[in-house]
Amino acid sequence: MYKGMTIVAAAFLLSYAVADAHENHEHVKHHTDVQMAKLHKMMPRYAKAQALIQASLEKGDVKGVVKQADYILSTTADLKKSTPHKNVEKLNEFQGLAGDLEHDIRGLADAAKKGDLEGARAAFASAARQCNSCHAKFRS
Incomplete structure (x- = not known):
């Protein structure tokens, strides 16, 4: 189980690196709005919170898990209002994935x-x- 969770954490960090590397690229006009800046x-x-959740789960630190999950939950309303980097025409799917993420993080907390x-590990894996599905379709 820990090996699988470590792989999940590595995937999150990889997606962070991809996102960070992409930051210097210019975006089309709809990517320069306030909501995109929030995203x-x-x-x-998120990548940092996910790594901290992983570490907390490995240590059995439920307070650490809840703290990071609560942070993510505090931002999901903005996530659902955002526009993705690519496949903008699939906005409903993007918003659905954001809602599914919110549901899973709530289950984690x-x-x-x-x-x-x-149960927390299962919710975190979900x-x-x-995250991976969203990044594959709307970011990378």
């Missing part, structure tokens, strides 16, 4: 609050799949 600020912080580390 650009959120993504590196709820499981951690109950002390259910296995959230990771949402």
